[in-house]
Amino acid sequence: MLEVEVKRMNEFELSEHLLTCVTRIRRVLDERLKEHGLSVARKRMLGALTEGPVRQAALASAFEVAPRTVTELVDGLERDGFVERRGDPQDRRVRLVCITPAGRRANERAMIARAEVIPQMFADLSEEDRAALLRMLVAVDKRVASMSAAGLGAGDRSAVIPLDAPFIAGDVQR
Amino acid sequence: MLEVEVKRMNEFELSEHLLTCVTRIRRVLDERLKEHGLSVARKRMLGALTEGPVRQAALASAFEVAPRTVTELVDGLERDGFVERRGDPQDRRVRLVCITPAGRRANERAMIARAEVIPQMFADLSEEDRAALLRMLVAVDKRVASMSAAGLGAGDRSAVIPLDAPFIAGDVQR
DNA sequence: GCTAGTTGTTGTGGGCCCTCACAATGAGGG
DNA sequence: CCCTCATTGTGAGGGCCCACAACAACTAGC
Numbered sequence: 001m002l003e004v005e006v007k008r009m010n011e012f013e014l015s016e017h018l019l020t021c022v023t024r025i026r027r028v029l030d031e032r033l034k035e036h037g038l039s040v041a042r043k044r045m046l047g048a049l050t051e052g053p054v055r056q057a058a059l060a061s062a063f064e065v066a067p068r069t070v071t072e073l074v075d076g077l078e079r080d081g082f083v084e085r086r087g088d089p090q091d092r093r094v095r096l097v098c099i100t101p102a103g104r105r106a107n108e109r110a111m112i113a114r115a116e117v118i119p120q121m122f123a124d125l126s127e128e129d130r131a132a133l134l135r136m137l138v139a140v141d142k143r144v145a146s147m148s149a150a151g152l153g154a155g156d157r158s159a160v161i162p163l164d165a166p167f168i169a170g171d172v173q174r
Numbered sequence: 175m176l177e178v179e180v181k182r183m184n185e186f187e188l189s190e191h192l193l194t195c196v197t198r199i200r201r202v203l204d205e206r207l208k209e210h211g212l213s214v215a216r217k218r219m220l221g222a223l224t225e226g227p228v229r230q231a232a233l234a235s236a237f238e239v240a241p242r243t244v245t246e247l248v249d250g251l252e253r254d255g256f257v258e259r260r261g262d263p264q265d266r267r268v269r270l271v272c273i274t275p276a277g278r279r280a281n282e283r284a285m286i287a288r289a290e291v292i293p294q295m296f297a298d299l300s301e302e303d304r305a306a307l308l309r310m311l312v313a314v315d316k317r318v319a320s321m322s323a324a325g326l327g328a329g330d331r332s333a334v335i336p337l338d339a340p341f342i343a344g345d346v347q348r
Numbered sequence: 349g350c351t352a353g354t355t356g357t358t359g360t361g362g363g364c365c366c367t368c369a370c371a372a373t374g375a376g377g378g
Numbered sequence: 379c380c381c382t383c384a385t386t387g388t389g390a391g392g393g394c395c396c397a398c399a400a401c402a403a404c405t406a407g408c
Contacts, residue, residue: 011295015295071388072365118185133310140298267403
């Protein structure tokens, strides 16, 4: 094991760890949210709707998923009574997605469940570690974003919201 | 923006960044591997087979996916001629998965493609950063692993290989 | 031998995500 | 007015992942 080999392998090991670690995080989160009829993706959608009706295209670009994926998620949320679709009188192509009271309650339960789980995950990291981790993620993300062909659905219809934007609060243009 | 609020939000922001960043990484990787008829999951399977036949249950526990997922992946790889299934004379329940010459070539092409992409992703991180990132991932992962109900398919029949194990080389028991 | 439990794999059904193709609507130029 | 062009959302089809249930084969105990 030469020094050079170790250095070369480091990035691969890192990426592999990143993938598996995040897979596990996602699993735990989904597991907890499942009790409230949600999932990571569904809760994200719901969170973005708490401040008012949103069009599906805005959800798609905000969360960087294909429009088709939003259709699917909203279908499920509508079926479970968490959201409603309403036509927009101004633009009849648009169907505005609105959260229902039941959806609002589910979202709050999900936020509580998440708050019980996420701090635990990072409990062994110091304040400096977390800051460093965030900084590194931003650096990596910047590189990765420049590498992708960035198709995502039916052409790049929408400006991609940068990762720095606060996804949590659901700061989505309507 | 009080100090307390910043601290509380930090973990949530961190987890959100982690998920989106890794999603993007996976997208770029899949995009590059697609040219060679592979994907992240398929390449992982193929990599584990380069040193000899493996049973599907071993693949499932090595990569922490459900046995059903392995069936699906192997189905696809077999359809594309990258692997073959052979019965095990010793244990006729078992179907050993073997890599074909075509599969070996695809795996090598995939490794080259990956080597062209992954170092670029971490190019802005110093050697110390990478070491710190790895350390943090292990710490987080330890916590996360202890939080999961750990179902994963048909009961916990198999010992889970720890994350420290070298997934890259495909160090799987046969 | 024969039954009971365990292990390995696959069928079914579902969730999340993608791309491609297309209908419907709205906006602008002839 | 009509005809193109862009935008919004969806249907079809595929990949990866899961849980649950069924089935085949091995193993242990009687």
